[in-house]
Amino acid sequence: MRFSYDVVIIGAGAAGLMCAIAAGKRGRQVVVLDHARKIAEKIRISGGGRCNFTNRYTSPDAFLSHNPHFMKSALQQYSQHDFVALVEKHGIAYHEKKLGQLFCDESAQDIITMLLDECADAGVTVTSETHIEAVAKTPQGRYEIVSDRGTYDAESLVIASGGLSIPKIGATGFGYDIARQFGLGIRQTSAGLVPLTFAAELLARCKDISGLSVEAEVQCGKTQFAEGLLFTHRGLSGPSILQISSYWDVGQTLSVNLAPAHDMRNVMTDKKRSHPKQDAQTILSEFMPKRLASLFCALHDSAGRLADIPDKKLTILGMAVNDWQVLPNGTEGYRTAEVTLGGVDTDDLSSKTMQARQIDGLYFIGEVVDVTGHLGGYNFQWAWSSGYVAGQYA
């Protein structure tokens, strides 16, 4: 069977559906093809089921890319305010959780329903369980997409197939393969917004504090995040760790400040003078959970009464609380990563339209592109913005 459309979009996730709506509203005949049985699965599972659909304070500095300016045009053409207006138009109740992060009050399904309603209004066809076998550009300059449901022919082809994170729900490297096929570059991909793991020795030391969470400042090189940190049975997680993971490379040591508001060197030595009979663990427990305080005292051979611990040891203990040097041995990888860093090289795309610079009619949007947001709704905003922009031109 043969089908003819103006625009074929591959990937019915956040970016693909937004692009379809925008192109459909321009009067283009649009079909969205997805191999998954259930489309938009990442939206459904996002934000703990409530979808952190954007961030009030979205700005280019919340994104990583080889070209730090690339996302500016799309974010300007379709901003967080535009998406919030769409959410409000559909009467979806939402709230700000913290730091500008906007979540649905009820369920992420509200966002999926909204996008599908908008697609229906724009006359877009969305087809799931469609397996793409080949993509080619014809001598007439059209795109031919061969699938197990038939051959689609279109003037424009938009690749919105996402990154490599969570293969269990349908993530593939399809978009990178198409980029390579048409001669576009790929910036090295890796797991981002992902928990970090410890080697056996450090893991064994931390096994009693698995499940504890604290507020911490985590730094890697010049980048720092101050948010929650969670000790897991594999290493570290929590927002501050997910954020820093996008900046971390194997071999790099993290600096973790577990009591950012205090100079713990002074605290410990002052307390020794004012309360010499108190235990070091008791003092540390005023600043962190008891189990963590005990671990730190054990690690630095500083358990027991302050009076019995030499000043030098207390100073080292205090410094370790403010600057715990942690060497993770890896990440949990794409199995649990929220995003994929790297991707289709922005040097080969127009930031205004998302079209491949050298290939008329071929567009890349969303996570497949080398643009990755911080945790907090930025990745969906990139999907909406880049999808909308491509939808204006495809």
Ligand code: FDA
């Ligand atoms: P997305 O992955 O959404 O969609 C790609 C689509 O292409 C999928 O439907 C897939 O089935 C399809 N596809 C893939 N290969 C194909 C092939 N070969 N043929 C046909 N179809 C193919 N972000 C945020 O801002 N706020 C949040 O709350 C969260 N929460 C969150 C939780 C979890 C657990 C994860 C894993 C991720 C998040 N994210 C997030 C990140 C966010 O989900 C992600 O950045 C966007 O979904 C990316 O949108 P895309 O449309 O680019 O890809």
